[in-house]
Amino acid sequence: MRIAAAIAAFAATLTVPASADFTRSWPESPTNLKCDIGPTERIIAEDVWLLYACDDEASLVFVAPNGDPAPPSYFALLLDLNGRYRILRQGITDRAASQAAYRELKSWSANDIVAARREATAASANKETRSP
Secondary structure (H helix, E strand, C coil): CHHHHHHHHHHHHCEECCCHHHCCCCCCCCCCEECCEEEEEEEECCEEEEEEECCCCCCEEEECCCCCCCCCCEEEEEECCCCCEEEEEECCCCHHHHHHHHHHHHCCCHHHHHHHHHHHHHHHHHHHHHCC
16 A cells, blocks of 8 residues: 555656757747646556556656655656657666566557547546545
């Protein structure tokens, strides 16, 4: 239970550093993306990841629920100014698993990303419905 609580606390504060490359326009002062919509579990390269959607209505974050006391490893799929998705990796320690997940995410189509976003949004809506 402590691991789940730690992951939930991390996800509630997860922000992805944004720059002009990862924002939809050139703001005077770039802001961080807030990625707390979800989570739902998603299998990526045969491993379970927690999927969150971000408040820019385009980006996704996959958090490894590894139970480490340090901030978890994650991948972020971020939409750049040219309409292309970029993959950001942070805190990844298992190189083989990381490469497999990276290759799979890199192969995703726009439809795969939209479907994953819908899953995270639906999980978030279900979570809110169950809350007292």
